Amino acid sequence: MKAAVLLLGLLLAGCGASRELKPAEGKQLPVAPYGATATPTPSDLLQAEPQARPGRSDELLRNSEERRSDEFDLPPR
Structure with a gap:
């Protein structure tokens, strides 16, 4: 049974067109x-x-880095 399924899968995989469109x-x-x-x-x-298909523009954080100070991060009034 497994061999038949494997053979069927190989036959289906090999039937793709390789010619120019x-x-x-x-x-x-x-x-x-x-x-x-x-x-x-x-x-x-x-x-x-x-x-x-845009390229990825995000950079993964590779090392821990100290955050810059934010002058707009003010305490509530």
């Missing part, structure tokens, strides 16, 4: 965006823009 028969790529000099290729269309 092309438009369907009779279809064309979208027209070039307004202001673009060329029509984008399929690989260009698959690239995420930086706004869609």
Whole structure:
């Protein structure tokens, strides 16, 4: 039973397409965006823009550091 499940999993894992993407028969790529000099290729269309996948900008605290004094941290009146 385990061998059959393992074999089925291997068969499903190996059925992915490894060819280059092309438009369907009779279809064309979208027209070039307004202001673009060329029509984008399929690989260009698959690239995420930086706004869609922003890089991390937070820095993890690696060492304990003393806090700076806050001149606006005043006691209540």
